[in-house]
C-alpha cells in the first residue's frame with residue numbers, strides 16, 4: 001500500500017478567471033483547464049512519492065481517471081485555448097504514464113530529475129571489466145559477417161556467438177538483480193528521509209548500473225541481429 | 229448541435245453513418261441507388277463534370293482512362309513510392325508530379341486528396357439528403373498503420389470536400405467501438421482488419437470503470453499496401469498469363485478489357501467464398517472464348533502468401549502488447565476481404581477461438597466512426613477511446629542514424645522534448661529532420677518533415693532551443709520550439725515531405741466548390757427539365773380538350789410560340805432560362821387553364837395554374 005502523500009503545487013494565475021489556483025489540471029475557482037506548470041515532474045503529476053517501487057494497478061487507475069477528464073475528445077466544442085491546453089495536459093499525462101509504468105524508463109527518469117543524467121550525456125563506454133569479452137565478441141561478429149559474405153564456416157562461429165549471447169544475457173540478469181536491490185535501498189532511504197550524501201551515492205550507483213545495463217543490452221541485440 | 233457524421237473512406241467502398249439517439253445505435257445512410265456502399269471510384273465526364281460511386285464504377289469498363297479506383301493507395305505518397313503499384317494498377321501519374329502525386333483523368337490532373345474529396349463530397353450529399361440539412365463536420369476513419377503523411381492527406385481531403393474533420397479514427401478501433409457497443413464485450417480484443425488495400429491488426433483492452441467504458445488500444449500493426457486488391461492482382465496476373473499462352477491475346481494493350489476481366493475475377497473470388505467451384509467464360513477479341521473452372525483449393529493456394537503476410541504484423545502486435553494469442557478474449561474480423569474462408573480459418577487457428585462476424589464487415593468501420601462522432605458531439609460521457617501511434621517517431625542524428633523520441637504504440641496525444649544548441653559561433657539555423665518508422669537509419673524510415681530552427685547569433689553552445697514534438701489525437705505531428713534563454717516561442721514552419729501545404733489545400737477547396745456549384749447547376753437543370761416536360765404535356769392535353777373557337781384571337785399562336793421557346797430552352801443547359809420560359813408559358817396558358825377547368829366542371833381546381841392540374 002502506498003502511503004498518503006501530499007504535494008503542494010506552486011500557485012498559478014488562471015488564464016480564464018485570473019484567480020490564483022493550486023490545481024494541477026483544473027482551476028479551483030472557475031473549473032477550466034489551467035496552463036501547464038513547467039517543472040512538475042511525473043511523480044507529482046500522479047501524486048506519488050519519488051520512489052522506484054510502483055503499484056501498477058493503482059498507477060493505471062489514476063491514469064484512466066485523469067484520461068477521462070483531460071482527453072481532447074472532451075474539448076472538441078471548447079475554445080481554441082482550451083483545446084490546446086487539453087492537448088498539452090493529455091500528452092503530458094500519456095508521456096508520464098508511459099515512463100512510470102516501465103521500470104527502466106522510470107529509473108532513467110528519476111535519475112534525470114535528480115540531476116544524475118545530463119542532456120546529451122548518454123555516452124556508452126564499455127565497463128572496464130567487460131573490455132576483454134567485448135573485444136572477443138566484436139571479433140567473432142566481424143568474422144561472422146565475413147563468413148556470411150564469402151560463404152565460410154558459419155556453424156562454428158554461430159555456436160561461439162550463441163555462447164557469447166548466453167554469457168551476456170546472464171550478466172544482464174545480474175545487473176537487473178543489482179538494480180532491483182539498489183532501488184529497494186533508494187525507497188528505504190526516501191522513507192527514512194536519508195541525507196543528501198547518502199541519496200547521491202545511491203543515485204550514482206544506480207546510474208552506473210543503468211549505463212552498464214544499456215551497454216550489455218546493445219551487445220545482446222547486436223548479436224541477435226547477426227544470428228538471425 | 230449540428231450533426232457530425234462518421235465516414236469510412238475505404239479503398240474499394242466508402243460509407244457514411246450517423247448515431248441515432250432514438251435507437252442508441254449507429255446506422256449507415258443509403259445513397260440514391262439504395263445501397264450504403266459508395267464504390268470509391270471517380271470518373272471525369274467529357275463535359276467536365278465529376279461522377280462518383282456506382283455510375284463511376286460502371287465507367288471503369290467504358291472510360292477507363294477517365295476513371296480511377298483504389299486512390300487510397302496513393303494518399304500521402306510520393307511518385308517514387310508507388311512504382312510497384314503502377315505495375316498492377318492503371319494509375320496514370322502525371323510525369324510532372326513532384327512531392328505530391330498528380331493523377332491524370334482524361335484531360336485534367338488531380339492530387340489523391342482531391343479525388344478522395346470528390347468521394348467525401350458525394351457522401352456528404354447522401355447525408356444532407358437524408359437529414360434535409362447541411363452536414364459540415366465529420367469523423368473520418370484511416371487505417372491504423374497510416375503514417376503521418378497519409379493521415380494528413382486524408383484530413384486535407386476532408387477540408388477540400390468542405391468538411392471539418394473533427395477526428396481521424398483508426399479503422400480497427402472504430403470497429404471495436406461498434407462491436408463493443410453491440411456485444412457489451414469486456415477484456416482483451418484483437419481486431420483483424422483486411423480491406424481492399426490495407427491491413428491492420430489492433431489489440432485492445434476494454435475496461436469498465438466507474439465513469440464508463442474505456443477502449444484502450446495496447447498495440448497496433450499492419451501493412452498499408454496489403455489487401456483484397458492484392459488477391460485480385462494475383463488472380464488477374466495468372467489469368468492474363470494463361471490467356472496469352474492459350475490464345476495469344478495480350479490484355480495489357482486494352483485497359484477496358486482488363487477492367488472487364490478484373491470485374492469477372494472479383495465475381496469468381498466472391499463466389500468461391502460461398503461455394504467450392506466457380507466458372508469463368510470470357511469472350512476474347514477475334515471470337516475465341518477463355519473458359520476456366522476455379523476451385524476454392526486452387527484459390528487458397530494462390531492467396532496463401534497474402535494471408536501469411538498478414539500474420540507477421542499480427543505476431544508483432546501481440547508481442548508489443550506482451551500477450552499470447554490464446555490470451556485474447558475476443559477476435560473480431562473486419563473488412564470485406566475477411567469473408568474469404570481461408571482467412572477465417574487461419575485467424576481462428578492462430579487465436580484458438582472463433583472470430584466475431586456478426587456485424588456486416590463492410591459497414592462496421594463506418595458504424596464505429598459514427599459512435600466516435602457521437603462521443604465528440606456530446607463530450608466524453610460514457611465511452612472513451614485511447615488510441616496509439618502506430619509508428620515510432622524519430623529524429624535524424626549524426627551519421628544518418630535515428631534517435632527514437634516517441635516509441636510506437638505510445639498512447640496519443642504523446643510528446644517528446646529535445647534540447648538543441650549550436651556547434652559553431654553565430655550559427656543562425658539548426659536543421660532538423662523528422663522521420664517515422666522502426667528502422668535504425670533515417671534513409672530507411674519515412675521522411676515526415678525537414679525544417680530549420682532559427683537561432684539568434686551567439687557563441688557556439690550558448691543558445692538553448694527546446695523543440696516539442698507532439699503527436700495529436702489524430703496521429704498527426706505538430707512541432708513547436710521555445711528559446712529557453714528568452715522564453716520566446718518560435719513558430720516552426722514544417723514543410724511536409726509528401727504533402728500539400730495550406731495554400732494548396734485552400735486553392736483546391738475553392739476549385740472543389742466550383743465543382744460543387746456545377747453539380748448544383750446540374751441538379752437544377754434536371755429539375756427544371758422535369759417540370760418543363762410536365763407543363764408541356766399538360767398544355768398539349770388542354771389544347772386538345774378545349775376547342776380553338778373558345779380561345780381569344782392570337783391566343784393559340786402565342787401559346788404555340790411559348791411552347792416552342794420552352795422546348796428550345798429545355799434542350800439547352802441553362803436552368804435559369806428553362807425556369808423563365810416555364811413562367812412565360814404559365815402566363816400564356818392562364819386563360820386556357822380556366823377554360824379547361826370549366827369544361828371539366830371541376831370547381832375544385834379553380835384558381836390553380838395549368839401546370840398544377
Ligand SMILES: [Zn+2]
Nearest residue numbers: 014017027030
Ligand atoms: Zn479559473
